[in-house]
C-alpha cells in the first residue's frame with residue numbers, strides 16, 4: 001500500500017458504487033521520464049480541494065441514496081502511478097458500478113504526461129475527465145480546442161473548463177449515468193463561502209519533507225492586469241473568498257492533528273476582501289488559545305502600504321511573504337503591464353516587512369525584452385546587496401496558455417515552442433530579442449547560483465530572527481536541492497526517482513542493463529551532491545546558529561566540517577566521521593521540527 005488515499009469498504013449489494021480516482025499527473029523530464037521524488041515539498045492544493053469536494057458530494061446524497069461514492073487520490077509527483085494497476089484496483093467490480101478517472105490541476109507543462117495517462121485509461125475503457133489551468137486557459141481565450149486538446153476529445157475523454165465547486169455533483173451524476181459530455185464549459189465563477197476547505201489527508205502528507213503543513217486557497221482571482229499571467233482570464237478579476245470563520249475552525253482542528261504550518265495559495269492574499277477577518281481569527285487562535293501556526297502567503301508590491309496589513313500579518317503568524325516583484329527595472333514592469341509595482345519603492349517595501357520580522361521571498365522574471373546576461377547578473381546583485389531580499393524564485397518569461405502574452409503571440413504568429421512540456425518557466429519557449437536561447441538559459445542558471453551562494457545565504461541568515469531563521473534555512477536546503485535536481489524548486493522534491501518503464505509516448509523503453517548503466521552514475525552523483533550540500537548547510541548553520549531559536553539541531557554540538565563549498569571550490573567527499581555528523585545534522589533538522 002502506498003501513501004495514496006482511498007476508502008475501502010465492502011459494497012452494499014443494493015447500491016451502486018461510483019469510484020472517483022483523483023489523479024494529479026506529474027510531468028516528463030527532458031529525457032521523457034516521469035518526474036517523481038522520494039519526498040515532495042508542496043502538496044497539491046487542487047488535489048486537496050477536489051478531494052474535499054468529492055467528499056461533500058458523497059455525503060450530500062446528491063447522487064441518490066443508493067449510490068456509494070468512493071474516492072482514491074494519487075499525486076504522481078510522489079506516488080507511482082501505473083494505469084494498469086489503478087484500473088485493476090479501482091475498476092468497476094459489477095456492471096452497475098462506475099469508475100471515473102479525474103486528472104486534476106493539469107498545468108501546461110504537465111500536459112504531455114496527462115495526455116499519455118488519459119489515453120492509457122481510455123484504452124482500458126474508463127471514462128476520463130481532464131481539468132485544470134491548461135484546459136481552462138486555452139478554452140477561455142481560444143474559440144475552440146487546440147490540437148493537443150482535440151486529441152483527447154477524439155479519444156473520448158471529457159474536458160472540464162472552469163471551476164467546479166457548484167458543478168461537480170452534476171458532472172459525477174453524468175458519469176454515473178454514462179452520459180458524460182465531451183466538454184463542460186463552466187462560465188459562472190462559483191462563490192466559495194460554502195465550499196468545503198481543501199482536505200489533505202495525513203497519509204498523503206507522509207510523502208512530504210515537512211508533513212505538518214496544509215494548504216488553503218482562501219480566495220481566488222486577482223484585480224491586476226499582468227500580461228504574463230493566466231489567473232485573471234481563468235479565475236477572473238473579481239475577488240472571491242472562503243468563510244473566515246470556517247478557516248479559523250479548520251486551523252484549530254488541524255492544530256490538534258499536528259498541523260502547524262500553512263501555505264495560503266491565493267495569488268494575492270492582500271486583495272482578498274476578508275484578509276483582516278482571517279488575520280483576526282488567526283490572532284485570536286494564537287493569543288487566546290495557544291494555536292501558534294505560521295504561514296506563507298503571496299501578496300502584491302503594494303500590500304505593505306495597506307493600513308494594519310503587515311502588523312496583523314505578523315501577529316497572525318506570517319513568517320514569510322512571497323511578493324510578485326518580477327523585475328527591478330521600470331521598463332520591464334511597464335512592458336508586463338505590472339503598473340502596481342514601483343521599483344523605486346522596493347527598498348522601503350522590504351524594510352517594512354523586515355521591521356515586522358517577516359522574511360521576504362520575491363518572484364523574479366528573467367527574459368523581459370531589454371534583459372541581457374549582464375543586466376540579469378546586475379539585478380541579482382541588487383536583490384542581494386541593495387534590497388536585502390531573503391529569498392528569490394526566478395522564472396524565465398513564459399507565455400502561458402491563458403495569458404494575454406500567449407494570445408498575442410499566437411495572433412501575431414510569433415514562433416513558439418510546440419511542446420507544452422517546456423512551459424515550466426525553466427525552458428526558453430520563445431525567441432528573445434537580445435539573447436540566444438543558450439545565453440538566456442545560462443543567465444537564468446547563473447541567477448540561481450549567485451543568489452544561493454554560501455555567502456549570500458549566510459548574510460540573509462545573519463539578519464534573520466528567531467521566527468524566520470529555520471524557515472529560511474529549510475527553504476535554502478530545498479532550493480539548493482532543486483539545483484542538484486536541475487529543476488525548478490517549485491516543481492521538485494528530494495531525491496529523484498525514475499521508473500524505467502514509464503516513458504513519454506514515442507520514446508523507447510530502455511533495457512534493464514542499459515538503464516542501470518545510465519542510472520548508477522546518476523544516482524551516485526546525486527548522492528555525492530546531497531552529501532556535499534548537507535555538509536555545506538551544516539557549515540552554514542555553524543556560522544549562523546546564534547540567530548536560530550533553541551531547537552534540537554541548534555543544541556547539537558557538532559564539529560565544523562572541512563568543507564570549502566563557500567569558496568566555490570568543489571569539495572572532496574567528506575570523510576566518514578564528517579558524513580556521520582552531517583547525517584546526524586540532517587536527522588536533527590527533520591526530527592527537530594524546527595520552525
Ligand code: B12
Pocket residue numbers: 027042043044045046049102103104105106107108109110129130131132133134136137160162163164165171215217220221228229230231235263265266267395400401402423424425426488490491
Ligand atoms: C499554489 C500554486 C502553485 C503551488 C502548488 C502548490 C499547491 N499547494 O497547490 C506551487 C508553488 C508549487 C506552484 C508551482 C508552479 N506553478 Co503554480 N499556481 C499556484 C496557484 C497560485 C494556486 C493553485 C490553487 O491552489 N488553486 C486553487 C484550486 C482549487 O483551483 P484550480 O487549480 O484552478 O482547480 C479548480 C478548477 O481548475 C477545476 N479543476 C482543476 N482540475 C480539475 C480536474 C477535473 C477532473 C475537474 C472536473 C475540475 C478540475 O476545479 C477546481 C476547483 O474549482 C495557481 C493560480 C491559481 N489561482 O489557481 C498557480 C498556477 C496554477 N501555477 C502556474 C505555474 C506556471 C506554475 C509553475 C510552472 C511555475 C514554476 N516554475 O514554479 C510551477 C509548476 C509546478 C508543477 N509542475 O506542478 C500557472 C499555470 C498556468 C498553466 N497554464 O500551466 C498558474 C495558473 C499561475 C499563473 N501564473 O498563471 N504553483
